[in-house]
Amino acid sequence: MQEIFEKLRSITDDKTLNPAQKARYLSLEAENMLPYPALDAQTADALKQRVICDMYEGHAPYKPRYVLPDYSVVLKNGSEYLELPPPETLDETINTLMIAYHHVPSVTGIPVYIGQLDDLLLPFCDGVSDDALYRKIKLFWRYLDRVLPDAFMHANIGPTDNRVARAILRVDAELKQIAPNLTFLYDPKISTEDILAMATNNIVECSKPHIANHPMHAEHFDDRGYGIVSCYNVLPIAGGASTLTRVNLKEVALRADSTAHFFAEVLPHYMELNFRLIEARVDYLFNKSNFFTSFLVEEGWIDRDRFTVMYGIYAMAEAVNILQEKEGNAGQYGFDDVANALGYRMSEEMARIVQNRPLENVWRGRAMLHSQAGISIDEGATPGVRIPYGTEPDPVSHVQALAPHHQYYTSGISEILTVDETIKNNPEAMLQLCKGALESGFREFTANVASNDLVRVTGYMVRLSDIAKFKACRGSRTNTTALGAEAADGTGILDRKPRVVGHELSPSYGQ
């Protein structure tokens, strides 16, 4: 008990956290005093050894990890529970959304999805001048960053070229805020070249938005569509993901005698244990937590049947290099054709296993494979299928080495291309790089420009100047700075050419 008190006391008295941040860490400690959902001995052991990992989501899953409400429902019907009439003007619409966001749970307590904003707002823009729209979006954006200060909060726009998307891109480049994260859905048949150029010019300006390969994503979803949330997670709208658990491929490879042994026995074994971990967590959420009695379900914002699970994998680079060494091959992941082919084989095999394993209480009965970007405590394990920090080849070779993986990761995969700042004099190069990456089969294009203060840590943004301030013990207004600072110290953040880290989430205090 003494130990627990000390830990709680270190949170309540922390110099750098604000009261809301302290309250969140205290609640996590309380949840984790409860026993874990029942696991068989093998699964529990693999979890303890962190060959599989639950992302420290907590011992009692009483809310889904990611929730993607269909916000058009509350805009159409209003909300009885929240005592909101349907909005009629743009101001009322934005106000309704601002209220709605506060009632959307997630693993961090802050909504990870704030909607397909152009679709939501456009019907209310008739008679609103471009200048008025710009000013309203600017206030909305300021509210989001200040009141919901978490870079995992994600807005979507596109694929059409429209006034709202343009106003958002203009405001986002101007304000250079951490939040919200932003994705432009690109469809070469629908989007104009002009709006894509506007989006890639924004990347040069502030390393945002991500550009999603819309046709490639859309084919995996139904007509209610999908949203890009948190970092770059692709999930059904009116649903989400109950949980994200992941397999550390490096740890799996270390337990294999050879490549053949890896594929025949070790990988399938640990993948099965990860399925069991998923089942235990989903069972708790669906059958014990009473989450689905929420007004969100009653009013139709979300549907119990539309929650998938994300099947994460990471540290492929290390796994491939370990197996290469066991086979007496010198070639390194990301650079050598044999090593790269071994990686593609892993992706294909894992996709096959995921496709063949039925799961209860999961959208369409199957998990969705995810190239997981890591958390701030990972060391010696490269995010997802990425090439290790500091060793990446030029952006074009980088894309070509990793593009064949992208077809398999239906719930999201992202590589961060770091581009040197000479591109600021030549934004056309960013546009072409983006088009080339998507045409080569990238699900998503993300780039950081070397000199920008705003940089991407896996899929979320931090300000380098905020990290410097946080380290000087002044604390930070935004929740993700602490994650960036942890990742900067513990992983390879500053090794990346020139500077990016790959970690999504700091799961608990002091880790």
Added chain:
Amino acid sequence: MNSPLATVNKILTYSCVDGPGNRLVIFLQGCNFNCVTCHNPYTVGLCDHCGACIPTCHANALEMVNGQIAFDPSACDQCDACLDICPISSSPMVQHISVEDILEIARKNKPFLNGITVSGGEATLQLKFVIALFEEVKADPELKSLTCFVDTNGHLGGQSWGRLLPVTDGVMLDIKAFNTALHHGLTGQDNAKTLKAAKTVQDAGKLYELRFLVIPGKTDTAAEIESLTSFARALGPDIRVRLNAFQHHGVRAEAEDWETMAKTGIDKIAAHLRKAGIPEVITPAFYL
């Protein structure tokens, strides 16, 4: 077909500093200038197979075969000791590459490319190859949307420009200095051809940008900047000037002791050019 082979120092499939957009850049070996300020001096000389580099290669990637240096790229670990020792600013690692080889590389990287740029060295020294390459790109259904650019010091005669310009989409032309003696001191050559070339290229509508290396105490003088301003203005109303700032990367001999060019100085010159009516003045994205 009697296809010419190029002597190539390096090929990049990603570059955003060699013309508009992302470009496939072919650095051709050999230059007719010998600038002390050159940032890749190992592209200047053509290898005479003297063999001085062979003992410096710790990876055993170099050997003498029938009086010629043979280079094994698979053994090389890019330590560049051979470049440091070379008495004539050359490289034993050059490759001899055909037009078809370059087209193949361009096809493989096509989705990422806005165009192809030949640079160097001095690209126009291998004029036959450059013309053949550009003709083939324009004749290839898959590649013809790529623009063909030349990065040059302009030291090329009028007749040769007459052959090159019809197959070229854009030229980046470097003027090292306007004062003849200064130019000679910096490059070992006169600038008359270069200045004439600027006009020829501009008249053909192919001058993408004029480049000028600003060196403190040498080319940042009032006289040089005035010459640059009036020269650029005389060329036409739509001229684009890129100011490069002298840095120590790669430079040789006495240039290593020269002061580097700071941002404040560049910004002042850029402001002067803009005020004088040059519509587009580009300054470095960063300073080392």
